[in-house]
Amino acid sequence: MKRYAGFRHGWLFFDGCCNSNMNQKDFMRPNDNVNKELNGIGAAMENRKIRMGMVGGGRGAFIGEVHREAALMDGQIELVCGAFSMNAERSRESGKDYYLPDDRVYGSYQEMFEKEKALPDDKKMDFVAIVTPNHVHFPVAKAALENGFHVVCEKPLTVTADEAEELARLVKETGLQFAVTHTYTGYPMVKQARDMARGGQLGAIRKIVVEYPQGWLSTFLESENKQASWRTDPKQSGPAGALGDIGTHAENLAEYISGLKITEICADISTMVEKRKLDDDVSVLLRFDNGAKGILHASQICAGEENALRIYVYGEKGGLEWHQQEPNTLIVKQLDGPAQIYRAGANHGGYLSSSAMYNTRVPGGHPEGYIEAFANIYRNVASTLRAVSAGRKPTPDEADFPSVEDGLRGMRFVEAVIASSNSRQKWTPFK
Numbered sequence: 001m002k003r004y005a006g007f008r009h010g011w012l013f014f015d016g017c018c019n020s021n022m023n024q025k026d027f028m029r030p031n032d033n034v035n036k037e038l039n040g041i042g043a044a045m046e047n048r049k050i051r052m053g054m055v056g057g058g059r060g061a062f063i064g065e066v067h068r069e070a071a072l073m074d075g076q077i078e079l080v081c082g083a084f085s086m087n088a089e090r091s092r093e094s095g096k097d098y099y100l101p102d103d104r105v106y107g108s109y110q111e112m113f114e115k116e117k118a119l120p121d122d123k124k125m126d127f128v129a130i131v132t133p134n135h136v137h138f139p140v141a142k143a144a145l146e147n148g149f150h151v152v153c154e155k156p157l158t159v160t161a162d163e164a165e166e167l168a169r170l171v172k173e174t175g176l177q178f179a180v181t182h183t184y185t186g187y188p189m190v191k192q193a194r195d196m197a198r199g200g201q202l203g204a205i206r207k208i209v210v211e212y213p214q215g216w217l218s219t220f221l222e223s224e225n226k227q228a229s230w231r232t233d234p235k236q237s238g239p240a241g242a243l244g245d246i247g248t249h250a251e252n253l254a255e256y257i258s259g260l261k262i263t264e265i266c267a268d269i270s271t272m273v274e275k276r277k278l279d280d281d282v283s284v285l286l287r288f289d290n291g292a293k294g295i296l297h298a299s300q301i302c303a304g305e306e307n308a309l310r311i312y313v314y315g316e317k318g319g320l321e322w323h324q325q326e327p328n329t330l331i332v333k334q335l336d337g338p339a340q341i342y343r344a345g346a347n348h349g350g351y352l353s354s355s356a357m358y359n360t361r362v363p364g365g366h367p368e369g370y371i372e373a374f375a376n377i378y379r380n381v382a383s384t385l386r387a388v389s390a391g392r393k394p395t396p397d398e399a400d401f402p403s404v405e406d407g408l409r410g411m412r413f414v415e416a417v418i419a420s421s422n423s424r425q426k427w428t429p430f431k
């Protein structure tokens with residue numbers, strides 16, 4: 001049955017759950033995971049769970065717990081080992097919380113790679129999840145790739161673009177899989193937004209506004225809050241504060257949904273809280289490769305805001321609006337017509353795109369959120385690992401997770417924004 005979406009300028013046809021107007025090749029390839037060489041790396045993965053190790057995420061850590069919940073959600077992955085803390089004793093205590101055998105809980109990531117590598121194929125971990133502060137991502141990811149393990153790594157990928165380049169090179173050389181957890185790409189309604197924007201339903205895109213305000217660093221929390229303390233320390237966070245922490249998510253989301261590339265930026269970054277060592281407020285004007293213009297703002301001193309990531313994409317015929325705090329809703333706007341409200345739901349296949357449906361778990365009205373978005377990334381990574389290990393090309397939906405190239409782009413963005421903000425000429429190329 002064909003369905004009609006009410007854009008005044010050109011009626012659009014939906015065939016079942018798939019939008020037949022979309023050019024699959026264009027919008028289903030946010031990264032190049034699908035085109036990787038199929039070299040059957042790693043032990044066979046049919047008929048068993050995929051084995052995950054973790055670096056970071058010990059007691060009291062934030063995102064490690066989210067990763068564990070998300071990775072295990074679909075029953076595809078199991079946690080088999082970890083080096084959960086930079087403190088060996090704390091790592092061992094944390095391993096007990098997850099009921100791991102003592103001999104699979106390590107005092108350091110170096111020990112973990114060494115010992116895991118020596119285990120038989122039917123026991124050793126397949127991939128490592130890196131959930132440490134930023135400065136630890138690079139050495140752990142590099143060691144993982146050099147020892148033959150696939151990687152899921154937190155953002156920002158590294159602390160310099162050079163390090164990120166090196167990881168991208170190693171991924172190419174080894175053929176190993178590498179995901180970067182730009183979480184927001186995992187939401188069903190972000191997939192829907194991407195498919196509509198890239199599928200031409202808004203017409204040529206002219207304007208993108210992406211806002212990422214948080215308020216939690218409005219005061220000097222560095223000495224009393226662990227997460228604040230390393231995020232504001234250049235030795236652990238890298239050269240960027242809010243810019244690396246949340247600005248990279250905003251940059252990634254704008255490019256992921258629109259399919260466009262930012263080519264030039266004009267930035268103004270500030271440190272509003274006295275004695276803070278890194279930026280906590282970021283404003284950037286954007287120019288995209290099709291001539292579209294944009295505005296990106298990322299800030300951790302917007303008092304009272306929680307995690308208010310929002311994006312607005314406008315084309316010649318209509319627009320889209322998505323709010324992370326209301327993630328199951330996508331507002332679709334049309335020139336000279338009423339806005340429509342699209343809702344995530346496993347029973348909404350009549351109008352949602354096939355990839356939005358692929359990443360939806362429950363019927364409409366049963367909220368899906370942050371952990372499910374993370375779980376979609378893990379589920380897609382697991383499917384890709386299974387496909388590659390079987391010598392099969394992953395489908396576009398399976399391969400749909402942020403790649404090492406996306407992580408590298410985030411690091412180039414960080415460096416370009418800092419260069420622009422420090423410059424007098426302001427407009428700075430971003431390649």
Ligand SMILES: NC(=O)c1ccc[n+]([C@@H]2O[C@H](COP(=O)([O-])OP(=O)(O)OC[C@H]3O[C@@H](n4cnc5c(N)ncnc54)[C@H](O)[C@@H]3O)[C@@H](O)[C@H]2O)c1
Binds near residue numbers: 061063182
């Ligand atoms: N994708 C997202 O939405 C999202 C959200 C929050 C944080 N993050 C990212 O996740 C990472 C961790 O952030 P967090 O808030 O969970 O930090 P956290 O401080 O809560 O946890 C960091 C953990 O890493 C451990 N660690 C540090 N050095 C280590 C080492 N050498 N070996 C083993 N473990 C080590 C610490 O002991 C701690 O357990 C950061 O890169 C951050 O940017 C991403």
